[in-house]
Amino acid sequence: MNRVKKRETPLSRMPARLDLAQSVSGLILGLFMWTHLLLVSSILLGKEAMHFVSKVMEMSFLSPSGEGYPVIVSLVGITISALFIVHAALAMRKFPSNWKQAATFREHMAMMRHPDTSHWWRQVITGFVMFFLGSVHLYVIITHPAEIGPFASSDRVYGFMWPLYLILLFAVEVHAAIGMYRLAVKWGVFDGADPRQSRKRLQIVERGLTMFFLSLGVASLIAYMKIGYEHREHAGEPYVSTEEASR
Numbered sequence: 193m194n195r196v197k198k199r200e201t202p203l204s205r206m207p208a209r210l211d212l213a214q215s216v217s218g219l220i221l222g223l224f225m226w227t228h229l230l231l232v233s234s235i236l237l238g239k240e241a242m243h244f245v246s247k248v249m250e251m252s253f254l255s256p257s258g259e260g261y262p263v264i265v266s267l268v269g270i271t272i273s274a275l276f277i278v279h280a281a282l283a284m285r286k287f288p289s290n291w292k293q294a295a296t297f298r299e300h301m302a303m304m305r306h307p308d309t310s311h312w313w314r315q316v317i318t319g320f321v322m323f324f325l326g327s328v329h330l331y332v333i334i335t336h337p338a339e340i341g342p343f344a345s346s347d348r349v350y351g352f353m354w355p356l357y358l359i360l361l362f363a364v365e366v367h368a369a370i371g372m373y374r375l376a377v378k379w380g381v382f383d384g385a386d387p388r389q390s391r392k393r394l395q396i397v398e399r400g401l402t403m404f405f406l407s408l409g410v411a412s413l414i415a416y417m418k419i420g421y422e423h424r425e426h427a428g429e430p431y432v433s434t435e436e437a438s439r
């Protein structure tokens with residue numbers, strides 16, 4: 193009799209769970225990064241606008257003195273760092289584990305010339321850049337949460353952070369937009385009747401978002417540099433809003 197042999201090791205759901213965890217952590221980080229840049233770019237509306245945003249983030253409206261609670265910024269920074277580490281660790285499962293595997297992957301990539309395969313490689317490179325440079329930025333923010341504002345931020349950008357931000361900005365925006373595109377393709381979000389057509393449309397959205405956030409980031413960096421340059425003789429002095437000055 194022809195008997196079907198029973199599997200000895202049951203199929204594990206772990207890889208699927210880890211994939212889901214990677215998608216969810218990536219989604220949260222991607223949305224955080226876009227929101228973060230929209231908040232940071234408030235400097236384009238002027239010093240008062242950026243001061244207002246930084247005070248709201250510190251929940252100054254809840255403190256009687258109006259000073260706010262910078263510790264909230266540190267706590268958000270710690271949470272984002274933790275998520276960052278989890279997301280990177282989950283991504284590392286799929287990295288080539290030796291030079292030979294990496295070389296084979298690059299050969300396949302060159303041969304196939306498929307945008308989604310090249311995307312994955314770009315994610316590896318930009319992910320690496322973000323992990324190192326993002327950690328430096330997060331450490332500064334977590335340890336100096338009260339030093340965020342039109343003058344404090346501009347002094348920092350102009351003083352020493354601008355080269356790091358410039359590289360980090362490109363890595364973040366390319367990584368976030370590709371990540372969101374891959375999430376949409378993987379989980380079939382926005383899938384229409386013709387998957388090829390929806391993929392093409394998603395690629396256009398991905399490029400559009402990358403260009404939009406890159407332009408916003410570069411414009412904001414220029415604004416911080418300009419304020420930092422003008423404020424260089426008084427670097428370290430905090431910004432006092434019109435409302436605070438009239439108290």
Ligand code: HEM
Nearest residue numbers: 232268269272326333340345348357360361409410412413
């Ligand atoms: C709670 C977490 C975070 C906070 C509170 C925060 C806050 C800020 C602030 C206030 C600035 C303006 C410049 C300054 O003050 O130094 C800034 C700029 C920037 N941050 Fe963050 N950040 C956080 C997390 C991240 C992460 C995780 C990344 C990327 C891995 C990142 C990437 C950047 C970049 C690229 C800029 C320059 C933006 C531009 O072009 O103007 N930030 N951040």
